[in-house]
Amino acid sequence: MKGRIIAAVASGLAGVLAITASAPVRHDKALDDATIVAIFDAANTADIESGRLAAERGSSKEVRDFGAMLARDHKAVRGQGRDLAAKLGVTPTPPKDDASVKAHTDAMKKLASLRGSAFDHAFLQHEVAFHKSVIDAVTSTLLPAIQNAEVKDLVVKVAPAFQAHMIAADNLDKRLASRR
16 A cells, blocks of 8 residues: 555656646746645645546556556545645645646546546546656755655655556556457
8 A cells, every 4th residue: 555655656656747748837036845745745636636537537457546546545645745734734725827627627627538448548648747757856846856755765765656657557558458
């Protein structure tokens, strides 16, 4: 369960930092811990939403199960993130001029318009793209900006899961493609 929760945080963070490979979230000023905590919260919320959509719309049991896992784990992680914020006395502060909300809304509209294997493929490719983007974002943006040791520890612990989630989504997409 702990591994799935870590993977879920990684997936959620990816969703906020780069909802799609073509629409990365950029921040003009350095991120502070309050902003990073807000990113975690929003990321988990985004992956709860996309996971629920996949759980409902996936044409394959594997995609529905993957979506349900994302939604379940991100709900748990979002609670942990909120608990950590409360413990640290940090008020989550979303980044100014953050394009991630619009990008997530656009991605959800696109995914919601698809059915069958087209949905499965688009959903899994969406997961692959933002996981790839987040690996770079964590390394170049988040880790250098984090001031609080507990927040940094969490990001360091979840970082390897970014790669694992990306690979899992890609492998599932390839398995499903071979059946078409």
